[in-house]
Amino acid sequence: MVSKALAKYIRSLHQRKYRQRHAAFLVEGAKSVLELLGAGLAIEHLVATPAFAPQLAAARAPLHLASEEELTQLGTLQTNAAALAVVRQPALGPLLPTLPTTQLVLALDGVADPGNLGTLWRLADWYGLPGLVLSEHCADPFNPKAVAASMGAFGRVPVWAGRDLATWLSELPAETAVFGADLHGDNVHRLALAPRGVLVMGSESHGLSEAVGQALTQRLHIPHGPGGRAESLNVAVSAAILLDNFFRGVS
Amino acid sequence: MVSKALAKYIRSLHQRKYRQRHAAFLVEGAKSVLELLGAGLAIEHLVATPAFAPQLAAARAPLHLASEEELTQLGTLQTNAAALAVVRQPALGPLLPTLPTTQLVLALDGVADPGNLGTLWRLADWYGLPGLVLSEHCADPFNPKAVAASMGAFGRVPVWAGRDLATWLSELPAETAVFGADLHGDNVHRLALAPRGVLVMGSESHGLSEAVGQALTQRLHIPHGPGGRAESLNVAVSAAILLDNFFRGVS
Structure with missing residues (x-):
């Protein structure tokens, strides 16, 4: 489940202003999220469909389940049947x-x-x-x-x-x-x-x-x-x- | 002036289905429209802001004036302060x-x-x-x-x-x-x-x-x-x- 507050936070990260304010960003889609798991970046949240969630079992971050439709509405991709992550921005x-x-x-x-x-x-x-x-x-x-x-x-x-x-x-x-x-x-x-x-x-x-x-x-x-x-x-x-x-x- | 019928036609060309049906497509923005003038393609309509219109004086096609705001609403670019053209699709x-x-x-x-x-x-x-x-x-x-x-x-x-x-x-x-x-x-x-x-x-x-x-x-x-x-x-x-x-x- 994705709470209303978390959904609002995730959607705010579509905009640069809020990405800067929260020092966070979104990683979306199966391939990018799987790349993320080995990247050593700090993950705040993972949102995944029930079908994709097992592939994230090893991740050390709170995992929220969502339907494909909910997930797509949270992110910026045209469709997302897999997952998205909220990630801390590394210092430049x-x-x-x-x-x-x-x-x-x-x-x-x-x-x-x-x-x-x-x-x-x-x-x-x-x-x-x-x-x-x-x-x-x-x-x-x-x-x-x-x-x-x-x-x-x-x-x-x-x-x-x-x-x-x-x-x-x-x-x-x-x-x-x-x-x-x-x-x-x-x-x-x-x-x-x-x-x-x-x-x-x-x-x-x-x-x-x-x-x-x-x-x-x-x-x-x-x-x-x-x-x-x-x-x-x-x-x-x-x-x-x-x-x-x-x-x-x-x- | 862009008539309602023309505006509807132009906006329909955002979609592949209507581009195929009408065998037409859109060319948008100053640079692309200027390239078009020398290209030998058949132009159905030109829509331009009053400031940009003089650059299209040599074109052989009906020219319609529109404000920057109207022009932007007709096309697919985030903003368009210059022109767009409706062009016949050349045969592949x-x-x-x-x-x-x-x-x-x-x-x-x-x-x-x-x-x-x-x-x-x-x-x-x-x-x-x-x-x-x-x-x-x-x-x-x-x-x-x-x-x-x-x-x-x-x-x-x-x-x-x-x-x-x-x-x-x-x-x-x-x-x-x-x-x-x-x-x-x-x-x-x-x-x-x-x-x-x-x-x-x-x-x-x-x-x-x-x-x-x-x-x-x-x-x-x-x-x-x-x-x-x-x-x-x-x-x-x-x-x-x-x-x-x-x-x-x-x-």
């Missing part, structure tokens, strides 16, 4: 003055769509990146769409935030490579890129902000195919192509 | 028994999310592919989210459909290369791929169908980064990485 990692010098970090400069943010998080997880850096004005990583699109990366790849991105980049040690995508940059196919430093991806509508652009040490260009006419690529798609080029030498 | 191209032998075609096997479908369409446009093939059970390419995510590709890259994908693939000339993504396939970094044949991408939840899998001539694997743990990548992200690998030799 601070943006430190230095980086792991042997790894590449992905930084997002105003990526506003939660689905794109989640897809980029999933990419960071695929490439084993140590963290995902968010500028101000990015989508909320605890938005249910970002969490869903991350496909479990929310429990594995830490998010670092809390400082102005351009200032942080400009204060990194001088030898830190800072890469950004640019239509007039160097063709990535002609470079031997090593996965060390920071790769910054700009916002969907405005690309990189001017201040961040000034902190770049190299601009990278993804070539069109012959006859290709699209003006640009989706931000997650661009990041994917760049990351594959960074990791060609090591995989 | 038939799946012919042979392919342009010097080009690569992207085929989607049950890609169900309209945003993913649109992002893949945009990718096909970036790489200059001659067409996008859709199996049955794909999202509707004329879904407003697919049209928006295609970023103008809806007017440049034709969609081919109308036959069972596996049957079509199996009946292509024997020398046609048919590629698909597979976690156990060949590492794309160790291959010299030429952009000729068909690249098939599977559905978000089930990957390639068994029948399509049997028609493949080569399975391709995108390597993880060291320590990477995500089980899979988003379908558009995977397609992007594969296409970049196909076109490395020519760009």
